[in-house]
Amino acid sequence: MANIDSHxxxxxxxxxxxxxxxxxxxxxxLASADGNLWELWFTSVPHxxxxxxxxxxxxxxxxxxxxxxxxxxxxxxxxxxxxTRICHWDQPNRRLEIGYTWYAKRAQRTSANTETKLLxxxxxxxxxxxxxxxxxxxxxxxxxxxxxxxxxxxxxxxxRNHKILxxxxxxxxxxxxxxxxxxxxxxxxxxxxxxxxxQQYANAMLNTEINY
Numbered sequence: 301m302a303n304i305d306s307h308x309x310x311x312x313x314x315x316x317x318x319x320x321x322x323x324x325x326x327x328x329x330l331a332s333a334d335g336n337l338w339e340l341w342f343t344s345v346p347h348x349x350x351x352x353x354x355x356x357x358x359x360x361x362x363x364x365x366x367x368x369x370x371x372x373x374x375x376x377x378x379x380x381x382x383x384t385r386i387c388h389w390d391q392p393n394r395r396l397e398i399g400y401t402w403y404a405k406r407a408q409r410t411s412a413n414t415e416t417k418l419l420x421x422x423x424x425x426x427x428x429x430x431x432x433x434x435x436x437x438x439x440x441x442x443x444x445x446x447x448x449x450x451x452x453x454x455x456x457x458x459x460r461n462h463k464i465l466x467x468x469x470x471x472x473x474x475x476x477x478x479x480x481x482x483x484x485x486x487x488x489x490x491x492x493x494x495x496x497x498x499q500q501y502a503n504a505m506l507n508t509e510i511n512y
Contacts, residue, residue: 308368310419313375313494314411317419320359320369320383325352327380328371335405343441344465345402358385358400365389372403372416381407384416386424388434396424397434411497417451418490421478431480439472448476450493452486 310317318324329348332338337345346354358369367387374381382403389396398420403412424430435453437444449455453476462473478486 308423310370310423311375312415312419314415314497315381315419316373316375317370317384317416318373320355320362320371320385322352322355322359324371324380324383325355328355328383331380331382331404331407332402335408337402337405340441343402343438343444344400361387369400370420372407372412374407374412381412384420386420386428389428389430394429394431395434396428396430397436398424399436411494413447414451414490414493414497418487418494421483421486421490425480425483433478435476435478436473437476439474445474451478452482452489453478454482 308319329351332345332351333348337343338347338350355369358367361367362369366389367385369385370383371380372382372384373379383400384398384402385400387397387399398417401413401416407413421433424433434456435448435451437448439458456475456477459473459475461470463471465471
């Protein structure tokens with residue numbers, strides 16, 4: 301099995317993706333508490349009391365070569381604002397999934413997710429040399445479904461009665477993907493979205509200076 305470099309740090313203009321470690325438990329607990337993210341029944345964001353076990357499980361899967369977990373750090377503030385993961389890497393078929401992604405409420409609907417996905421997709425296609433990247437989410441998680449489609453991913457289908465969740469409900473999973481022949485166009489699209497965020501931020505700062 302090929303080795304994923306567990307020491308890789310992926311750096312963008314807005315966020316830094318750092319390899320997950322047990323030292324991030326406290327910061328991730330604070331991030332999940334911003335918006336009480338665990339209360340959303342269709343997500344798998346852990347309660348702060350469960351964060352240590354969540355991180356330990358992710359690290360164990362990483363040791364087994366099944367995934368590579370990152371925390372997402374805001375480059376300006378230095379704060380941990382969420383986490384994400386490369387997972388289910390099917391090396392013989394050159395496929396993997398980007399999942400287990402969540403952000404503190406304050407980081408949602410910002411440039412964070414766009415740049416995080418840009419960094420991970422670039423790593424997947426150009427370093428790990430995959431030919432397809434999957435995204436999966438709960439049928440009822442409309443915000444996640446819309447965010448995935450905004451990336452430029454296409455829906456492959458729905459896995460009905462796919463998982464039994466902690467609360468006993470059964471999840472239908474929607475599967476999306478981006479394939480290697482689409483990557484150049486998707487990359488251009490994501491960079492354009494980041495340029496839009498930069499312009500919005502610049503306009504907001506200008507308005508603040510004028511009002512002051």
